[in-house]
Amino acid sequence: MDEYFHSVRLIDSRCKGCVNCTKHCPTEAIRIRAGKAHIIESRCIDCGACIRHCSSHAKTAVTDSLADLARYAINIALPAPTLYAQFPLEFSIEAILGGLYTLGFDEVFEVARGAEVLSLPIKKYLNGKESKKPAISSACPAVVRLIQVEFPELIENLVPLAAPVEVAARLARSVYSKKYDLTADEVGVWFITPCPAKMTACKQPIGYGKSNITGAIAISQIYGDLLRNISQIKKEKTKNDHMASWVGIGWAVAGGETSHIPEAKKLVVHEISNVSSVLEQVAMGKLDEIDYIETLACAGGCIGGPLTIENRFVAESRMKERMERLKDNYQESKEDLFRDYDTDELSIIERRVIEAKPMMLLDKDICKAMDKVDLIEKTLGSLPGLDCGSCGSPNCRALAEDIAQGRASETDCLFRLRERVRDLAKEMISLAEKLPPPLDKEAEE
């Protein structure tokens, strides 16, 4: 596989070359070149901010489709709890899961169960000596990528455990390959995803060799079919005998992940620019007294994902109501969450090693990099500082950096170009006024 896989792509024909996406990208990963947006792969964190802000709908997320199910003997759906928030409360979670069977899945395994299974190891890790305060949640892959590219110094603060969907996928693959007596390769494990970052995380896992997730299918892609089907099977019970509790499904909303550690000093931060500014404070050592930071790239948490249907405020209210209802009949102790799995299966909650992928580096040779810093500062001084983005870079500083890297020139700036044209015009006028000596009568006197 290439070094970078990205779910977020550009539909060339739809792109008008406006600068909206460049302005909203949290890692300044987009440039407009030759009238089209170009995504710089090393910088893109697949957060989907550009998908949200493109009025031409030229940004999209590549996900798998239901047609891909044909390649496997048995297919398991792993619905993100966010899926439950897409439907009004009169559709029970059982009915929604039941609807997934009608789309061609043989089994359904809630991602929320993966989240529950993770709850205990996270707690253990936070209480252990090796965790570096403040510990930062690694559940949102867009945040993990943001840290890899922009805050490599905070990698040691990331909780080194797999994301809930990966835990769910490992459990589901193991449970159902046994049940159907198939090799693990014959089982298709499909994540029903609210966001492109999680699609990318299946194809290019961060911190473990190969993901147990076969692919990801966008919630928005199956929503229509699912809605039609569950309306008919509203009352039917799902085959699922073990349903996730409120603890697990709560991970879909901001604050859900940390609900199982009420005693910890925690921050819940959502929306990627908020996440960036809080991480900056962590980097400055300002938040050392905090135990845990739950960080989510989307406003409101996963329910605000770019591949969801329902507006996030409606989704949040539904999700919280569903949690309340589940809380009412929640009796089991948390240890019971593990009762269905043997030790082998639980050992899947292994540590992951997350590596830095810094993107700010200007040159491998530190002296050359220092020269470039100098050049950037000088160039920046000569740019208008309007951050208009017309040059195709998101702001004047980014253009100065692009110039230093040889990827742009000063005349890409409309204002600098105008200045140059004006200077040239002045020079032409003054040249035009000059006459050859035989004709220049004034010079004689």
Add this chain to the structure above:
Amino acid sequence: MSGKQEIILEFTLKASCFDSAGEASSKVKRVLQQIGVRADIIRRIAISAYEAEMNVIIHSLGGIMRAVIYFDHAELLFEDQGPGIGDVKLAMQEGFSTASDSVRQMGFGAGMGLPNMARCADVFDIQSEVGIGTKIRMIIYY
């Protein structure tokens, strides 16, 4: 134009100006990232720069921050006007703080500033005179 020996970044720090607080340290951090200084070293420089920057903003009547970045180390210099520190030894103790309640409510002034800087820096030098001001010089090697 190669062979540039150092990058000098200078900032004016205004007393009690919290809306731009931390920006100078952020800029220094960004440059260090751009030239490829190791992440753990950047963290130490960023933390000590931020602590010192906040000290000037919270406690002094204003001053300057000067970061000189070399290819193998960085030097941070802070110089402020008044009120100065009466007992530097006492100020170097963890938990000692003269910050006002309003400043503490903003999450600053826990009295960890100076010891934190001293811990992060390879060379830590402080000179202070009551009524005149404080000078801090820190060096961190990559």
